[in-house]
Amino acid sequence: MTGKICGTGSFAPSFTMDNHDIAKLVETSDEWIQERTGVVRRHIIREETTVSMAAEAGKRALDNAGMSAKEIDLILVSTISSNVVLPCAACEVQKELGAVHATCFDLSAACTGFVLAYNTAMAYLASGVYQNALIIGSESLSNLTNWEDRGTCILFGDGAGAAVVRACDQKAYIPVTHSDGARGAALSCTSRYDKSGLAGNVDPQEWMEDRYLMQMDGRAVFKFAVKSVPQAVEELLEKNQVEKEEIAWYILHQANRRIVESVAKRLGESIEKFPMNLQEYGNTSSASIPILLDEMNRKGLLKRGQKIVLAGFGAGLTWGASLLEW
Known part of the structure; x- marks a missing residue:
């Protein structure tokens, strides 16, 4: 027994800051940023939050999978920038989606977080504890960014992505x-x-x-x-x-x-x-x-x-x- 991704979803705030906007904050240029990082623009929250983005990405993943939120029995949210401490972001997502049968908790592993959340979900599915998992990575890094530091403010943006993983009988791979x-x-x-x-x-x-x-x-x-x-x-x-x-x-x-x-x-x-x-x-x-x-x-x-x-x-x-x- 293992797990298989059967649906995906994502969300990004509509407001964006391109490199010319960043150049108004620190001494840099669009050419300099693109040459060293490849970044052209980044999406930044206004009214959105880590939880609201996570919930929307999760909803889109469920729609893509053709599944109801009530079929999900595990929700994992990977984040270092949640707008809530208690309850955890995953429980807030559960509430927004109506995933009443899910067990929910957060993971904090920064940029490796989604991979570790995926591995965690796969282990639970392989053991038979859960059957359908919703895994989400959601970040509001703009809240943690020093907008006066040229070395970091050029890099980060906000957004969320999600995947629905369903238990199935196929070859399992070791992470x-x-x-x-x-x-x-x-x-x-x-x-x-x-x-x-x-x-x-x-x-x-x-x-x-x-x-x-x-x-x-x-x-x-x-x-x-x-x-x-x-x-x-x-x-x-x-x-x-x-x-x-x-x-x-x-x-x-x-x-x-x-x-x-x-x-x-x-x-x-x-x-x-x-x-x-x-x-x-x-x-x-x-x-x-x-x-x-x-x-x-x-x-x-x-x-x-x-x-x-x-x-x-x-x-x-x-x-x-x-x-x-x-």
Whole structure:
């Protein structure tokens, strides 16, 4: 027993900021940003929230799967930027969708989050505990972005993606995941509720201090990604005795065009197997893989029987890859 994706959905706010808008905030240019990242624009929340985007993406995934919310018995939401602490985002999504039979909880693994949520759902389905899972990556990274830091504000955007996974009898693949907390300082963000251990003691005027916004050592993250992701993919294929020639698509976390291109080169694979949409959305953390997956699904690019690799990497540091058959 394993699981199979039978529906996808995504949502992005209608308001966008292109590189010219970013150039009004920091010293940069459209040419500079595109050359170094591949990002052209990013979607930014206005009235939307992490929960509302997650719920809409989930609804679209259910519609695509032809399923009712009442058929879902597990909801997982991967996010580092929820607008709610209690109840969890997944329970709020349950309420919005009317998924009254679902068990719900959140995961926090940043840009690797959707891959880990997928793996978690697959393990539950394989064990027979649940039959139908809704997995969602949803992020409002604009709330955590330092809009005065040129090194990070050019990268991030908001959005949500979702997939419905149904238990089925077909070949199960073993995922590969890793973490290295010793290198976690490369990408970090301190909780606004953490000040000398006194919860709620942060003056609201201090909430936008740099330490409460995302901090990133871009060079360290780049070096980590271009080395770790190919190694994880090679490990994944070896574990499952699958050849690269059998892989139709490598759907990577959409962090930076140069990272994706470097991974393709190190794997010796054609860049044509590595779809990208980061030019439209920027880095949406745990939402990036499911948003891309949904776009490819709705364009008819995903064909029955294709083998697909999902690979995430980011804060933690965490990274991993999973193999699925469409």
